[in-house]
Amino acid sequence: MSDWPNGVAAPxxxxxxxxxxxxxxxxxxxxxxxxxxxxxxxxxALAALKGALAEKGLTLREP
Structure with missing residues (x-):
């Protein structure tokens, strides 16, 4: 299982x-x-995930 960033709770x-x-x-x-x-x-959780993606130079897919 991946280590998710802080702010991404169990749910x-x-x-x-x-x-x-x-x-x-x-x-x-x-x-x-x-x-x-x-x-x-x-x-x-969304904000934490977007921040973690940005730190790795990654982004979510555009709409």
């Missing part, structure tokens, strides 16, 4: 796992709007 981690997302690199194929629809994914 969001479970939502990501259920969607087949195992690491930050997997998120590059996702749009922010789609991630926000996952049950358990809140604004704090």
């Amino acid at each position: 969001a981690r479970r939502a990501l796992a259920a969607a087949g997302v195992t690491g930050l690199e997997d998120l590059t194929g996702w749009r922010e709007e789609d991630l926000a629809q996952l049950h358990g994914m809140g604004p704090k």
